[in-house]
Amino acid sequence: MPKGTSIEIWWQDEARIGQKNGRCRIWAKKGTRPRLPADQRYQNAYLFGAICPKRGTGAALMLPWANTEAMQLHLNEISKTVAANAHGVVLMDRAGWHTTGKLIVPDNLTIILLPSRSPELNPVENIWQYMRENWLSNSVFETYEAIIDAGC
Numbered sequence: 001m002p003k004g005t006s007i008e009i010w011w012q013d014e015a016r017i018g019q020k021n022g023r024c025r026i027w028a029k030k031g032t033r034p035r036l037p038a039d040q041r042y043q044n045a046y047l048f049g050a051i052c053p054k055r056g057t058g059a060a061l062m063l064p065w066a067n068t069e070a071m072q073l074h075l076n077e078i079s080k081t082v083a084a085n086a087h088g089v090v091l092m093d094r095a096g097w098h099t100t101g102k103l104i105v106p107d108n109l110t111i112i113l114l115p116s117r118s119p120e121l122n123p124v125e126n127i128w129q130y131m132r133e134n135w136l137s138n139s140v141f142e143t144y145e146a147i148i149d150a151g152c
Helices: 068-081 124-136 144-151
Strands: 006-018 044-052 057-063 086-092 109-113
Touching: 006 068, 006 124, 006 144, 044 068, 044 124, 044 144, 057 068, 068 086, 068 109
Parallel strands: 006 086, 086 109
Antiparallel strands: 006 044, 044 057
16 A cells, blocks of 8 residues: 555445335334234345445445345445545455455455454444334335335
C-alpha cells in the first residue's frame, strides 16, 4: 500500500429475503389476536450489503444465490466504491463463500474475518433487523420480482 493511502473500514454481510419471512410484533387492540399473513412458498433472493460508516456510503447487490460467485461480484462492487486514494478493509463473518481460496480479492481491498458465531460484532446485522421489523416481516411476496423489489 503506497504511503499516504487512507484506510476505509467496510462492514459486509448478506441477508436472505423471500417468501418465508419472519413475524414480528404489531400493535393491536387489547384482547384481540390479529391475523398475520404467512406464505408456504420457498422463493428467495440474497441481499449482499456493505457499509463504510466513515464515508456514509455503501455497496449492495440483490442476487439469486449466496455462493462464491455472488461473493466475488460483491467484492468487485465494494472495490469500485472504495475512494480512489484509499484501501478498503472489509470485515465479514466466516461464511463458506467468504473463506474459500477461490475468491480473487481486488488489490484495493483486504478481508478481515470476524470470530465465529459473533453476529453482534457486525453492525450490518442491525440493518437487516431494522429492515425485517419495518418492511419485510408480516409480508407476503407474490412473485420473485416482488422479492427483488422489496430488497432493493
